[in-house]
Amino acid sequence: MNTVLEQIYATILPSAPFVIAAYALMWCALVVYVIYMTVKLKRTEAQMAVMEESLKKIDAEKNNASDRA
Amino acid sequence: MAIEIQTPSTWQQYRTLLGKDLRREFRTREMLTSMGMYALLVLVVYGAALSQTSHSFDILQMSGGLLWAVIIFTSLLGLNRSFAHEKENGCLDGLLLVPLDRSVIFLAKATSNFLFMIVVELITVPLFAFFFLSTSPADTWPLIITPLLIGTVGIAGIGTLLSTITVNTRGKDVLLAVLFIPLIFPLLYACVSATTVALVGGDVEAIYMNALLLAGGYDVVMLLLSWVLYDFVVSA
C-alpha cells in the first residue's frame, strides 16, 4: 500500500480493541443486570415455595383438629 | 360576641422563627465558634498540603478553588449542627404542631444558615488572604463579594433541604456530604471560576458575568424547588 493509504487507515487497527471493549462492556452491564434480576426472582420463588409448604401444613393441622372435634 | 383571633402573618412567623435561631446562636455562640475553628483548621491543613511547593508557585491560580473548598466543608458542618439542635430538643415537632405554611420554616432556616455562613466567611476570607495570598491579587479583587453571596445563598437553600432529609437517617453527616456535594457542584464550579477570574485578573468581564449568570440561574431553580418540596420533607 502506498503511504497515503497507510496513513488514512492508520488509526483503525489500534482503535479496534477499544471499540470492541466499549460495546462488550455495554452489553455486559445489561447482562449483569438481567442476571441479578433472575437471581432475585429465583430466591423469591424459593421463598414462595416455603410459604406454600407451611400453609399446607397449617391447613392439614386445622383439618386434623376439626376432625377430632 | 365573636372573638377575633389574630393569626400572625407569614412575615411575622418568619421573623419569629428567624429570631429564635439567631437568639439561640448569640446566647451560646456554639455553632459560630465551632465553624470558625473548623475553617481555621482547614486552612492549617492547606498550609501542610502546600508546604512543599516551590517559591515560584503561583498560588493565585488555585486560590479561588481553595477558598470555595473551605466554604463547602465548613457549611457541611454548620448545616448538620443547625438541624441537630432542632431534633435533640424536639423543637421540630413543636414547630410542626403550629398551623403555619411549612415553607416558612424553610425560609427561616435557610436565612439563619445563610447569615451564619456569611459571618464565617467574613472571618475566613481575610484569614485565607493573610495565610496564602503573598502575591497581591489583581485590582478586581473586590468583585469576589458577589460570587460569595450568590454561592452562599445556594448552599444555604440546598443545604437546608438536604439536612432536613438527612437528620432523620442513619449516618447523618456522611449522607449529607454524599447528597450535598453533587447537587452543589454546578454552583461551585461557576463560583470558583468567577472568584478565580476576579482574583487573578485577565479577561474579567466575559467569564465573570457568564459564571454569575449560571450561578444565579441555578440558585433560583434550586431555591424554588426546595421551597416547594420542603413541606413534604418536613412533614415526613
Added chain:
Amino acid sequence: MTQQMKRARESAGARCDRYAPLILGIGAILSTLGFILAFTLAAPVNGAAVDGTELIGDQMVSNQLLFSQKIFYFHMPVAITSFVAIGVAAFYGIRFLMTHRACYDMRGRVASEIALVFVIMVMCSGEMWERFEWGVWWTWEPRLTTYFILMLLVFGYFILRAAVDDPERRATYASVFSIVTFVDVPICFMITRLVPSGVHPTIFRSDSGLSPDMLIPLLLAMFGMFCIAFGVYRLRLRCAQLDVRLEALKERLDD
C-alpha cells in the same frame, strides 16, 4: 376507588406485562440492526488530515478514517435513554408526593435502577472512547463532569434509600431526591451548547451535522434502546411486585 377503575388499572398493567417480552425482543432486533448498519451503512468520519489524497470507493479522501467514532452510535442512544429513565423516576416521584401510594414509590425505584444500569453503560463506553481518542483516562471536561455528577446523584438516591428505615419516610425522601436529580438532566444535555468543548460536539442542531446514513443507525439504536429499557423496566417491576406480595404473605403467615 371503584371496582371498574381497579379492574381497568389492573388490565392495563397486565397488558403491559404481556407485551413486555415482545417489546424487549423488538428492542434487541432494532439495536442489533442499528449496530450492523453503524458499521456497514454509515460512512467513516474524517479525522486528522494526511499528506496526500487517495481515491477510495468513489470519493477523494484526504483525512484519516476514524473507526473509534462508531462507539457513538450506541453511546448517545444509551445516554438519551438514561436521561429518559431519570425523567420517569422523577415523574413517579411527583406522583408519589401527590397521592402517597406505595406503587408509585416502587415504580420510581425500579426506574432509578434502570437509570443506574444505563448510566454505567454510558460511562463504560465513554471511558473506552476517551482512552483511545485522547489518550487519558479522564478530563474535567464540562459534559463528562456533569454526567459524572448525574451518576453520583443516582448513587446517592440508592444510598439515601438504604439509610432510612420507615417505609413512608423513605419513599418521601427518595421521591424528593429523584425530583432534584432530574434538575441536573437539562444541565447535562445543554452544557455543550453553553460551554464549547473539543470532545463533545452538538449533534441535534437545526442544521444537523449528521448525514442520513449516519442518522439511520443512530435512530434505530435509540428506539431499540428505548424498547429494551421499557422491557427490562416491566420485568423488574414484576419482580418487585412479587416481592411485595411475598412480604404480605409472610406477615399473614406470622399471625
